[in-house]
Amino acid sequence: MSELSKRTFLATPLLAAAGLGAARLAQAQACERPAPAAYKPPPASAGPFSAATDSLRSSVVPTWFRDAKLGIWSHWGPQAVPGQGDWYARFMYVPGHPHYDHHVKTYGHPSEVGYKDIIPRWKAERFEPEALMDRYVAAGAKYFVSMGVHHDNFDLWNSKHHRWNATKLGPMRDVVGDWARAARKRGLRFGVSEHLGASHNWWWTSHQCDQFWPKLGVAYDGAKPENFDLYHEPHDTPYLNRGGDWYTTNPKFHEIWYRRIVDLIDSHQPDLLYSDGGIPFGEVGRAAIAHLFNTSVRRNGEMQAVYNHKALGSGDFIREIGVQDVERGVLEGINPLPWQTDTSNGDWFFSEHDRYKTPAQVLTMLADIVSKNGNLLLNVVQRADGSLAPESDRLLTEMAAWMKVNAEAIHGTRPWKVYGEGPTQAASGAFQEDTAYTAQDIRFTTRGGALYALTLGEPKGSVKIALLHRGNAHEPRPVRRVELLGAGPLRFRQDAQALEVDMPERLPSRHVSALRVTFD
Incomplete structure (x- = not known):
């Protein structure tokens, strides 16, 4: 409703x-009339519950x-x-x-x-x-x-x-x-x-x-x-x-x-x-x-x-x-x-x-x-x-x-150690869905040893992911490979400030881009 x-x-x-x-x-x-007796449902059907x-x-x-x-x-x-x-x-x-x-x-x-x-x-x-x-x-x-x-x-x-x-x-x-x-x-x-x-x-x-x-x-x-x-x-x-x-x-x-x-x-x-x-x-x-x-x-x-x-x-x-x-x-x-x-x-x-x-x-x-x-x-x-x-x-x-x-x-994934980063915070609770995200807002999922970083907007130039800076507490292993789903491997740099990924001029999909990140 x-x-x-x-x-x-x-x-x-x-x-x-x-x-x-x-x-x-x-x-x-x-x-107001006196309350009638409560309805008693039949016993549970056969089973453990x-x-x-x-x-x-x-x-x-x-x-x-x-x-x-x-x-x-x-x-x-x-x-x-x-x-x-x-x-x-x-x-x-x-x-x-x-x-x-x-x-x-x-x-x-x-x-x-x-x-x-x-x-x-x-x-x-x-x-x-x-x-x-x-x-x-x-x-x-x-x-x-x-x-x-x-x-x-x-x-x-x-x-x-x-x-x-x-x-x-x-x-x-x-x-x-x-x-x-x-x-x-x-x-x-x-x-x-x-x-x-x-x-x-x-x-x-x-x-x-x-x-x-x-x-x-x-x-x-x-x-x-x-x-x-x-x-x-x-x-x-x-x-x-x-x-x-x-x-x-x-x-x-x-x-x-x-x-x-x-x-x-x-x-x-x-x-x-x-x-x-x-x-x-x-x-x-x-x-x-x-x-x-x-x-x-x-x-x-x-x-x-x-x-x-x-x-x-x-x-x-x-x-x-x-x-x-x-x-x-x-x-x-x-x-x-x-x-x-x-x-x-x-x-x-x-x-x-x-x-x-x-x-x-x-x-x-x-x-x-x-x-x-x-x-x-x-x-x-x-x-x-x-x-x-x-x-x-x-x-x-x-x-x-x-x-x-x-x-x-998306399918078959689980949450990472942190759900995401970026300037936009969605309000929690019912009827709170009009959040305007940017390409700097990143959300993480994980599956089969890979970490996925999804940009909640269409990135231009490069994507910087602060949570994946070199030596971070969540994943201390260095990044080995970054791929853009639908486009293949991308050039990247991992330093003490962030993981920075160079994005192609033409993105393979609109609205949200998904990076697959693997580690040594």
């Missing part, structure tokens, strides 16, 4: 903006994930139809928001034409997963992640427990299954993302009404009982009283979440499961993770699955369980455990008004992340019909050209 979306979600003033006045808020708080925290902590991140470095994500679904960007299904019910204005102008008032009426418009008529996967492989992806279900509560697979799914509405096909077959045919690991955990609270806007004429007090379509299985039952006190929790305390919804996520795991046997937040719902969420891990053990003979979750917002963050995900940001320095950045080259869902990352921005981010023991999970924006936005097409083309020359400096 965007930083603005997350801040707006958590902001109490939106209660009024969505049509819930102070009097109704007080009434809802006064009518249980829902106990210590059991899940014993899991180890598989080597495939540490080697992969780059994954491509299809963060895609019906919310791409209006072409207005992220969180459309929520903000189309918030008067004053541009999504509400667009919806009323384009489709009608949300009391009459709601999000349920957007879903059938998502036809995905130009969706070609085989051709797209070829592009992703060429761009360097070693794993692929399909959206399983977003906050809009619409399942993209043949869901056993939910009639609102892509095999019955919209594309009339198992989108997750189509992606899985294309990815596995090309040797990629396959993952799914679930954003369902937040859906119950996220969508309380759909149950409200305008506070002005001519539709004063006329409820939106989410308030109609026949639509509750899409928009959820009325959203009441836990969210309102606590000022914006990402996850509901409603045990009925916990059961719905568990059954559908386990069905997603069983239907498509993913190698990776991503949750958009912390681990949802305590023991319920941990039981789903145990199921993911145990099914991986049964399928592979050993645990080969990855679970992504965030140290952000609601839910539990347990650093030793799975892989930490950082939305649109990085961690500081070399983290001792593998981690992942998730970001998009544009908005999360297609927007006609979007601003896209350049190929240079994506490739410098990739080099910085990998040098710090991280992976990049990159959403490549698709239009509603399944085709690529022009900026996405250009990005994949340039990434493919870059990977042809420089992939060995």
Whole structure:
């Protein structure tokens, strides 16, 4: 989600903006019912893992994930139809928001034409997963992640427990299954993302009404009982009283979440499961993770699955369980455990008004992340019909050209003793990704006895690497050879100040250059 979306979600003033006045808020708080009994998930499926925290902590991140470095994500679904960007299904019910204005102008008032009426418009008529996967492989992806279900509560697979799914509405096909077959045919690991955990609270806007004429007090379509299985039952006190929790305390919804996520795991046997937040719902969420891990053990003979979750917002963050995900940001320095950045080259869902990352921005981010023991999970924006936005097409083309020359400096590497040097320091934490690097910013990776130095810009003349000066503490052996990937050996000098390398006038690849350095 965007930083603005997350801040707006958590902001109490939106209660009024969505049509819930102070009097109704007080009434809802006064009518809070006693909390129902917690949902108890079934016992863990056969295997070494249980829902106990210590059991899940014993899991180890598989080597495939540490080697992969780059994954491509299809963060895609019906919310791409209006072409207005992220969180459309929520903000189309918030008067004053541009999504509400667009919806009323384009489709009608949300009391009459709601999000349920957007879903059938998502036809995905130009969706070609085989051709797209070829592009992703060429761009360097070693794993692929399909959206399983977003906050809009619409399942993209043949869901056993939910009639609102892509095999019955919209594309009339198992989108997750189509992606899985294309990815596995090309040797990629396959993952799914679930954003369902937040859906119950996220969508309380759909149950409200305008506070002005001519539709004063006329409820939106989410308030109609026949639509509750899409928009959820009325959203009441836990969210309102606590000022914006990402996850509901409603045990009925916990059961719905568990059954559908386990069905997603069983239907498509993913190698990776991503949750958009912390681990949802305590023991319920941990039981789903145990199921993911145990099914991986049964399928592979050993645990080969990855679970992504965030140290952000609601839910539990347990650093030793799975892989930490950082939305649109990085961690500081070399983290001792593998981690992942998730970001998009544009908005999360297609927007006609979007601003896209350049190929240079994506490739410098990739080099910085990998040098710090991280992976990049990159959403490549698709239009509603399944085709690529022009900026996405250009990005994949340039990434493919870059990977042809420089992939060995990325895939299968590990961090060096120091992640890098240079004048630019990336801020750490989520939503901190607009860093402008220079050719003097260097990032290091290592593999097979070689050290790779990646310049986060296009160098002119020579490259000076201060950390590799003669007699440095990190690598006291003298430099024996320096090669520019795609060009061959280069002249260099190593003195007490730096390793200085003469660069050719014509570089073999754009944006980031990779030097292979070997030592005596």
